Amino acid sequence: MKEFDIINQFFKKPNLLGAGSSLIESALKGSVVKSIGDDCAILSVPDEHHLVLSMDTLVCGRHFPNDALPEQIATRAFCTCLSDLAAMGATPYWFTLGLTMPEANIEWIASFSKSLLNIAEEYQCELIGGDTTQGPLTITLQVHGVVEKGKALRRDLARVGDRVFITGYLGDGAAALALISDGALDKVIEQIDKEYLVERFYCPQPQIQSALKIVNYSRCAIDISDGLLADLQHVAMASEVDIDIDIDKLPISSACKNLVSDATSLNFALSGGDDYQIAFTVPENSLSEIRQLIKDGVVVATEIGRIVNADTKSDDYCVRCFEQGKAVQIDDLLTNNKGYQHFAS
Ligand code: ADP
Ligand code: MG
Numbered sequence: 001m002k003e004f005d006i007i008n009q010f011f012k013k014p015n016l017l018g019a020g021s022s023l024i025e026s027a028l029k030g031s032v033v034k035s036i037g038d039d040c041a042i043l044s045v046p047d048e049h050h051l052v053l054s055m056d057t058l059v060c061g062r063h064f065p066n067d068a069l070p071e072q073i074a075t076r077a078f079c080t081c082l083s084d085l086a087a088m089g090a091t092p093y094w095f096t097l098g099l100t101m102p103e104a105n106i107e108w109i110a111s112f113s114k115s116l117l118n119i120a121e122e123y124q125c126e127l128i129g130g131d132t133t134q135g136p137l138t139i140t141l142q143v144h145g146v147v148e149k150g151k152a153l154r155r156d157l158a159r160v161g162d163r164v165f166i167t168g169y170l171g172d173g174a175a176a177l178a179l180i181s182d183g184a185l186d187k188v189i190e191q192i193d194k195e196y197l198v199e200r201f202y203c204p205q206p207q208i209q210s211a212l213k214i215v216n217y218s219r220c221a222i223d224i225s226d227g228l229l230a231d232l233q234h235v236a237m238a239s240e241v242d243i244d245i246d247i248d249k250l251p252i253s254s255a256c257k258n259l260v261s262d263a264t265s266l267n268f269a270l271s272g273g274d275d276y277q278i279a280f281t282v283p284e285n286s287l288s289e290i291r292q293l294i295k296d297g298v299v300v301a302t303e304i305g306r307i308v309n310a311d312t313k314s315d316d317y318c319v320r321c322f323e324q325g326k327a328v329q330i331d332d333l334l335t336n337n338k339g340y341q342h343f344a345s
Helices: 003-011 027-031 070-087 106-122 172-180 191-202 208-214 228-239 254-259 262-271 284-295
Strands: 032-034 049-059 091-101 126-134 138-148 163-167 220-223 242-246 278-282 301-308 319-323 326-328
Touching: 003 106, 003 126, 027 032, 049 070, 070 091, 070 106, 070 138, 070 191, 070 208, 070 220, 070 278, 091 106, 091 208, 106 126, 163 284, 172 191, 172 254, 172 262, 191 254, 208 278, 220 228, 228 242, 228 262, 228 278, 228 319, 254 262, 278 284, 278 301, 284 301
Parallel strands: 091 126, 242 319
Antiparallel strands: 049 138, 091 138, 163 278, 163 301, 220 278, 242 301, 319 326
16 A cells, blocks of 8 residues: 555545544634645634644654554554643644554554544544655654643743642553563552553543643643653753652552552652653642642642742752651652653663
8 A cells, every 4th residue: 555545545534534523523623724635734823822832753662562552552642742732731733643654554554543533533633744654663743732822831930939739640651661561560460450550551641621721820831751850850940940849749549559569659650751640830829729620620630849949059950859848868769760861871
């Protein structure tokens, strides 16, 4: 099967979405002037909004195991990429797909495209273009969203006095990776926990709905892809503040706790990557509102720390850990707190 046939059969609507799809009918879709089929897509951004975009690449053997199923690769690629839009408080609108495959395996492409378009429809995000090439299996997605002007959640907008919150659970991504790669597991795991964790890895839940609520009370957020400490460090540097975290408040799932020791689950929560939760900061004057949203279950989040004045004695802005109110050395908690970095060694 040749490139154009692949695009037409598997990626061009309405072949996959079908007539009557809620995606096509939804209000935002008037925004697509020209989709797949011309040299470029043509889109209109709603008035008084900014266009927000982000790209992620997943390489076979590095970001997913060689034996991952096409549907698992599709959902992981889409969800991890969409998480960046959540971190900005943006509403997903469109995405493009760079698909590089060693061969045109029709069954593989059919499963991949079906899963990709299905998960995209769940998040009301439309595939509007891409590129199809031959080579080692690599998936690149660029997601595009919109946010009301001046409302984007940014890493450089944490302010002293803000409280730090995190959506969902921390540590599941690292626990899932340990499980999938069959790494050093401390305990025998129940089937229900196993299924939960594998789902967290291949289908993490981008926190779009929570982020769209948070945007009204927060100016600063980041998604946790490289580990809580590593990602909060980016916030500390960008906002020129220090960040204090109460490690006894970190939300850790029972599945993660059931898989590994308490010390390891704390390690996973602090420095494991792949959680795709959103850490966000809330100023004092919006605290009661956000706490109420959490109480009502509208936003699933936990308060875990605060933004403080930068310590003038230290050379750098930093993230510090506290347990029962007492400072603890991060090095004592972790073997490696730097988060995952390509080309690190
Ligand atoms: P060009 O030669 O102008 O780069 P292509 O032949 O690469 O165009 O693609 C033709 C059309 O198909 C374009 O609209 C492009 O965006 C779209 N397209 C190509 N590959 C994909 C893909 N994997 N998913 C979605 N759209 C794609
Ligand atoms: Mg092309």
